Amino acid sequence: MQKKTLGSKPFVYPMPASIVGADVDKKPNFMTIAYCGVVNNGPAMVAIGSNPKHHTMNGIKENNTFSVNIPSEELVEKTDFVGTYSGKNIDKSEVFEVFYGKLKTAPLIKECPINMECKVVKMMDLGGSDTIVIGEVVESYCAKEHMTNGQPDITKFKPLLYTTGDKKYWGIGKFCGDAWNIGNNYKIKKD
Numbered sequence: 228m229q230k231k232t233l234g235s236k237p238f239v240y241p242m243p244a245s246i247v248g249a250d251v252d253k254k255p256n257f258m259t260i261a262y263c264g265v266v267n268n269g270p271a272m273v274a275i276g277s278n279p280k281h282h283t284m285n286g287i288k289e290n291n292t293f294s295v296n297i298p299s300e301e302l303v304e305k306t307d308f309v310g311t312y313s314g315k316n317i318d319k320s321e322v323f324e325v326f327y328g329k330l331k332t333a334p335l336i337k338e339c340p341i342n343m344e345c346k347v348v349k350m351m352d353l354g355g356s357d358t359i360v361i362g363e364v365v366e367s368y369c370a371k372e373h374m375t376n377g378q379p380d381i382t383k384f385k386p387l388l389y390t391t392g393d394k395k396y397w398g399i400g401k402f403c404g405d406a407w408n409i410g411n412n413y414k415i416k417k418d
């Protein structure tokens with residue numbers, strides 16, 4: 228495999244095309260966030276990397292709460308819309324049907340199959356373009372029809388993915404094996 232250098236790029240592929248929500252001045256606002264990931268298992272924590280100038284960030288700072296919503300493939304247009312236009316200029320509060328959970332100030336999106344409501348644990352500025360917001364997941368939600376054996380089933384809700392280099396949205400691919408299991412088929416080579 229011949230390699231070509233591409234510079235300092237965050238190619239942790241694929242990225243979720245997540246939608247982060249916050250109440251700004253008591254009104255729900257949403258932005259698309261590809262820089263989103265799991266950072267702690269117990270308690271569950273997720274982190275987002277966001278430009279501090281985004282309107283949604285004002286709401287996160289205001290309430291110390293936010294939501295992370297995972298859209299399915301069919302929400303591609305709305306996902307792109309809330310990632311293209313700022314709540315500073317247009318009202319995005321009616322793009323999605325909203326519900327609230329335990330935190331009361333983290334707007335959750337009804338049509339997204341997975342939702343997490345988070346309280347801010349830490350905000351960090353690393354001196355670059357983005358602020359890291361770490362949130363503890365206080366509650367998570369999944370539509371019943373999108374679960375198998377009590378767990379979210381990505382073949383049922385088809386999460387929307389994103390690749391940052393070519394700026395494209397994708398669906399999921401094929402099933403490749405059971406985790407903590409299929410690795411047992413591998414045999415270490417002996418001399």
Ligand SMILES: Cc1cc2nc3c(=O)[nH]c(=O)nc-3n(C[C@H](O)[C@H](O)[C@H](O)COP(=O)(O)O)c2cc1C
Nearest residue numbers: 258259260261262277278281282283310312313314
């Ligand atoms: C596919 C996609 C991914 C994005 N990912 C991020 C991201 O990870 N971090 C970020 O700060 N902005 C990201 N954005 C940009 C914001 O979603 C966008 O600037 C949005 O309009 C901000 O909305 P707001 O000002 O209403 O909060 C992304 C946009 C798109 C379309």
